[in-house]
Amino acid sequence: MSTVSRVAQRVDEVPFLERGDASLLLVLPGLFMFSTFMLFPILYLVGVSFTNAKPSNLFAGDGIASILTFGEATFVGLENYVTILTDPAFWNSFGITWLFVATSVALKIALSLGIALVVTGERVRGKRFMRSIIIVPMGLPAIFTITVWRGIFSSAEFGLANQVLAEFGFSSIAWMSQRWMAFLAYNVTEAWLAYPFMVIITVSALQNVSDELHEAAMVDGAGYVARFLHVTLPSIKRPVLFASILTAAASFQQFLIPFVFNEGGPARANELLILYAYREAFSFSQYGQGAAISLVAVVIIGAFMWLNVKRGRLADGVNEA
Amino acid sequence: MSLLRSVGRSVKEDTKEALMVPVDLVRGVGYTVDEVRNGRMSPVEPVKTLAITLGALAIVLTLLFPLYWILMSALSGSGGSIYSSGGLRLLPTDVSLQPFVWVVGDLIIPAYAISLNIPLTDLAVVFNTPQVTFLDASAHGVESPSGFKQFFVNSMTVAIPTVLIAMSLIVPGAYALSRREFIGREKILFGYVLLTQVGGGLGIAMLIGLYTVFVQLGFNDSKLALSVYYAATAVPFNTWLLKTYMDGIPVSYEEAAIVDGAPPWRVVTEVILPLSKAGLATVFIFTFLTGWTEFVVAQTLLGTENYTLPVGLYSLISEYSIPWARFSAFALTFAAPLGLVYLFAQRYIEGGLSFGGVEG
Numbered sequence: 001m002s003t004v005s006r007v008a009q010r011v012d013e014v015p016f017l018e019r020g021d022a023s024l025l026l027v028l029p030g031l032f033m034f035s036t037f038m039l040f041p042i043l044y045l046v047g048v049s050f051t052n053a054k055p056s057n058l059f060a061g062d063g064i065a066s067i068l069t070f071g072e073a074t075f076v077g078l079e080n081y082v083t084i085l086t087d088p089a090f091w092n093s094f095g096i097t098w099l100f101v102a103t104s105v106a107l108k109i110a111l112s113l114g115i116a117l118v119v120t121g122e123r124v125r126g127k128r129f130m131r132s133i134i135i136v137p138m139g140l141p142a143i144f145t146i147t148v149w150r151g152i153f154s155s156a157e158f159g160l161a162n163q164v165l166a167e168f169g170f171s172s173i174a175w176m177s178q179r180w181m182a183f184l185a186y187n188v189t190e191a192w193l194a195y196p197f198m199v200i201i202t203v204s205a206l207q208n209v210s211d212e213l214h215e216a217a218m219v220d221g222a223g224y225v226a227r228f229l230h231v232t233l234p235s236i237k238r239p240v241l242f243a244s245i246l247t248a249a250a251s252f253q254q255f256l257i258p259f260v261f262n263e264g265g266p267a268r269a270n271e272l273l274i275l276y277a278y279r280e281a282f283s284f285s286q287y288g289q290g291a292a293i294s295l296v297a298v299v300i301i302g303a304f305m306w307l308n309v310k311r312g313r314l315a316d317g318v319n320e321a
Numbered sequence: 322m323s324l325l326r327s328v329g330r331s332v333k334e335d336t337k338e339a340l341m342v343p344v345d346l347v348r349g350v351g352y353t354v355d356e357v358r359n360g361r362m363s364p365v366e367p368v369k370t371l372a373i374t375l376g377a378l379a380i381v382l383t384l385l386f387p388l389y390w391i392l393m394s395a396l397s398g399s400g401g402s403i404y405s406s407g408g409l410r411l412l413p414t415d416v417s418l419q420p421f422v423w424v425v426g427d428l429i430i431p432a433y434a435i436s437l438n439i440p441l442t443d444l445a446v447v448f449n450t451p452q453v454t455f456l457d458a459s460a461h462g463v464e465s466p467s468g469f470k471q472f473f474v475n476s477m478t479v480a481i482p483t484v485l486i487a488m489s490l491i492v493p494g495a496y497a498l499s500r501r502e503f504i505g506r507e508k509i510l511f512g513y514v515l516l517t518q519v520g521g522g523l524g525i526a527m528l529i530g531l532y533t534v535f536v537q538l539g540f541n542d543s544k545l546a547l548s549v550y551y552a553a554t555a556v557p558f559n560t561w562l563l564k565t566y567m568d569g570i571p572v573s574y575e576e577a578a579i580v581d582g583a584p585p586w587r588v589v590t591e592v593i594l595p596l597s598k599a600g601l602a603t604v605f606i607f608t609f610l611t612g613w614t615e616f617v618v619a620q621t622l623l624g625t626e627n628y629t630l631p632v633g634l635y636s637l638i639s640e641y642s643i644p645w646a647r648f649s650a651f652a653l654t655f656a657a658p659l660g661l662v663y664l665f666a667q668r669y670i671e672g673g674l675s676f677g678g679v680e681g
Contacts, residue, residue: 023501027509030490030556037553038516038523041530048530059536067537118380123373130381132668136388139663141614143631144656147638148391151645158645160390192387255525255617260635274525281529282621294526301523305515 042298045291052076053287073288080292089268090293093276097252100183100272104190104251105244111191112198113240119199120206131203138196146260149189153261161185176262179269186257186270193257194247201243205236249304253297273297328669335668395420395649419461420650426466428455467651471626472633476613479548479629483612484605486552487559491604494556495563496593500575510564513557524554525617532621542624548612555611559604566600567593606666610659630655 048058051073060072084090119130137145152160153175162172175181209232217227255274258264264271264279271279274297281290356362382389396416432452438445497503498510516523531550532541540546570593578588594601616631623632634655637643 021503023497023503024505026493026497026501027503027506030494030560031509033490033549033553034556037531037550038527041527041534042523043530044534045527045530048533053533058533067534071537115380115384118377121373121377123370124377125370125374126378130377132664134381134384135667136385136660136664139660139667140656141610141616141631141659143614143616143634144652147634147648147652148387150638151391151394151648152387156645158394160387192384195384253523253525259617260638278525278528282532287529287533290529294529297526298523301526309515 045294045298048073048287049080049291049295050075050077051288052079053291054285055287058287076288080288084289084292084296090276092269093271093273096183096270097273100186100190100254101248101251103183104187104194104254105248107187107191108194108198108247108251109240109244112195112202115195115199116202116206120203134199135196137192142193142256143260145193146189146256149185149192149257150261153185177266179266182262182266182270185261186254189257189261190251190254194250198240198243198247201239202236205239206232209235245304245308249301249308252304253301273300331669391649391653394646395653397646419463420644420646421654422456422461422466423463423647424467424469424651424654425456426463426470427457427459429453429457430455467637467647468628468633469630469651469654472628472630475544475623475627476629479544479551479619480609480612482545482548483551483555484608486549487555487608487611488601488604490552490556491559491563491608492594492601494560495567496589498560498564499567500593510561513561517558517561528618528621531618535622541622542627544623544627547619547622550618551612551615552608555608559607562607563597563600563604566603567597570596603666606662614659 047070051070053070053073057073058071115134118124119127119134121127124130151158155162155172155174155176159172159175161175165172173181175185213231213235214227217231222230253274254272255278258270258272258275259278262270264275268276268279273293277290277293277297280286280293353362353367357364357367393412396418430453433450434447435450436445436447498506535541535546574592574596575588578592583591613629614631615629616635619629620632620635623629628636634652637648637651
């Protein structure tokens with residue numbers, strides 16, 4: 001009798017498990033590791049958010065036991081939540097985050113729909129080649145792309161954005177030290193980071209639009225614009241909506257762009273929510289409040305997941321096979 | 322290696338096709354000219370097609386211009402200025418590879434003296450290996466080269482354990498999820514997909530918790546702890562990816578093996594694993610990239626001497642004394658190989674880099 005079947009027999013003896021459930025053992029290591037590094041920090045975050053944790057007291061105790069007591073930090077109840085919810089800086093960050101989600105998603109959809117229409121256009125030659133090089137940015141590390149775009153929006157002599165402005169006769173702009181210029185720079189960079197993903201999904205949706213519908217519309221005398229509005233758009237609505245929810249979640253969680261560009265500046269005006277939590281903890285030593293802000297973000301990310309389950313077809317693949 | 326052979330075959334076909342492009346183009350143009358001359362086609366048509374294609378090409382090139390600009394900045398001594406008194410300047414002036422020399426630094430294998438004592442005598446044979454110089458930075462006018470090599474070694478010591486740990490967690494899990502029926506299977510899959518697609522920033526959101534735990538356990542600044550963390554975060558996406566790949570292997574192969582009397586483990590090692598080579602290669606690339614490109618957690622946890630490449634890249638931008646050309650060269654040396662691997666894998670690993678359940 002092999003070990004495998006002995007294990008299977010043991011499993012059989014547990015009341016709610018069956019013999020075949022022994023295969024669960026193959027999945028459990030991965031699941032366990034993931035939970036250790038994902039769920040445990042979240043539970044810990046919940047704990048920290050109820051204390052007055054600062055580096056001085058949080059890291060004070062020694063030994064494994066001090067993890068469970070949060071060092072020497074003391075329990076303060078909901079104080080951190082009251083503090084952040086009455087702090088105008090929090091609401092500023094909250095507002096700018098949602099504004100960023102709105103503007104960047106609009107920009108991403110417009111840009112990628114435009115590109116997708118171009119690289120599937122009837123008269124365009126060399127479409128396959130264009131499609132394969134247009135998605136190159138997807139293969140580049142985010143930190144590379146973002147540092148390069150920081151260079152583009154730099155006020156130094158090499159800054160590409162200012163060079164282009166100068167070419168058209170405008171005066172140069174100090175991108176990173178003006179709030180809305182920095183915000184614009186964030187949006188452009190986010191759009192460039194995310195367009196390959198959106199283009200891939202939109203192109204495959206466009207290729208599924210039935211030719212018969214187009215031909216029928218042409219027979220009825222519909223022009224290009226009318227066909228786009230009444231045939232193409234309704235057919236690609238679902239996949240594009242699905243991609244938009246995903247990319248909205250990505251925009252909401254954007255951290256690297258403001259962090260690398262100017263640390264959410266000028267004067268903390270553009271700190272997106274996750275960066276705000278990060279800076280609150282690591283730059284201003286308010287671990288308790290940082291944790292509370294992070295949890296607000298986690299709850300909203302959870303809402304995005306729920307939205308995905310309801311509106312997207314995310315889970316369809318699970319029941320196949 | 323059948324995978325390598327099939328990749329080789331598709332590379333060959335692609336090369337042949339690419340070489341045929343100009344020939345086809347000339348033929349197509351000739352055909353169109355004939356048609357127009359004979360009056361079978363209105364001359365407006367080809368002009369329209371040409372104009373629209375050129376427009377599309379212009380859009381594509383504009384989009385990718387930042388990449389061209391960074392390459393030009395790295396190559397030109399002037400440091401990426403496209404603006405000059407004579408209008409736009411799109412080709413690098415005074416091309417120099419010196420920034421790349423600064424990035425790579427010295428490539429010198431130092432001389433060693435190896436001495437062998439001959440037994441039972443007092444004699445010893447001493448070999449002096451010569452010093453092998455591939456690249457001497459100071460000969461190219463570079464005084465203090467960048468820390469690229471150190472960062473590279475650090476990144477390797479993070480990425481390799483990440484791959485090993487992640488693969489040993491992902492492969493059994495993906496197999497079980499694809500081929501076995503057990504309690505909670507659908508719930509686990511569902512959770513994996515959900516976390517994969519939406520929860521990219523969860524890692525940063527819980528960074529405060531992670532950092533605190535790591536510091537209290539004394540794990541901060543430990544590259545091994547970092548790779549264990551990376552491996553854990555790579556589990557959901559890659560398990561899902563490999564599971565979808567394995568779903569595509571026909572069950573009849575396994576049945577045939579079972580009929581021939583193969584025990585379960587041999588079905589796995591001789592049917593499933595060899596047939597999912599492309600999937601395994603993809604998961605390998607993705608898990609490696611997790612360790613190679615992650616920035617935020619590495620930046621928070623690691624100390625200066627353990628910086629990985631992304632953190633090293635970031636640390637350059639706060640040093641204002643670094644010329645832009647050198648920065649560009651550093652960034653390109655870091656990212657260009659990854660971009661090429663991505664393009665290559667995208668094209669040649671069949672069904673590999675598709676988006677699991679996302680497409681459509």
